[in-house]
Amino acid sequence: MTRAYRSPGPADVSAILGVQRECYPAALREDRQTVEQRIAAARDFCWVAHDEQGLFAYLFAYPSTLGRVTPLGGLFHVQPGGDTLYLHDLAVSRRAARSGAGSNLVELAVASALARGFTHAALVAVQGSRPFWEQHGFVLHEAADTTQAANLQTYPGTAVYMRRQLRSNK
Template sequence: MQARDIPAVMWIQEESYAPEVLEDEAVIRARFAACPQLAWVAEDDQGVCAYLFAYHSRVGKVTPLDGEFQHHTEADCLYLHDLAVARRAGGRGIGPALVRNNLEQARTQQLRYSALVSVQESEAFWTRMGYAAHDELDQPQATNLASYQIPAIYMVRELH
């Protein structure tokens, strides 16, 4: 991802998510600035058609909606914060390809897990990608999960 991709990212986010979970441009720019090496886009003949934001974290730590990425010196987890694919690019395997790319990066960096928050009935997609619901959250993390204001499931997978 490059800074010039942010307008396309904003458009894809608006097309993909319910109004309750849209993050404003300042938050998106902060996510990119915090971890540019883990922010990816996919392009087709019309330009950016998908994006993924991720950062290093710890299992059991949930990023609240609009919250800053919390870097952990003892990171053991690649946290996938946001994956979205434009409608025009759906069904081409672009989302899974972006995830696989980031997971391969995580393996080379010796991270043991990946985690995310599943929203908008995406749990089946994430299950196919090897993630499972992780219900053991302490109260502050459960509160972070509730910040999504729509049904949200914290999911984790081991990296081998």
């Protein structure tokens, strides 16, 4: 089956919400308006995967600053000149689970981050996904202050902030 990866558009939102429903319990889901805002704010930093059966995975990211945690449902405030590509949400439909799609999306995002000069990629790992991110070179990074710790606590269950250094700081 042929797979392709591209940036999402407004017409993809329903399919993205379908994958989100499969991958997250209600407490971790974001609504249509939030997903639309993410695409409008940072389309060039978001990717979807599709094949003959349609869209089956997505990764939403945006330029941020190392140490800054995006709360669940929080808007993407793109930071021009930010040093970190923040990977907010990666999800793969059950029909494509463990077939490399999640890894492919991470590799796309990291390649884009490197090409654009970011020094780090970062994210909040939820639902026991920490080992997946460790396989991709991410390590734990302590919340910088009480604001960031509070943002982390908006995620139910165990949630940890992780970062991967892509190049040395200038």
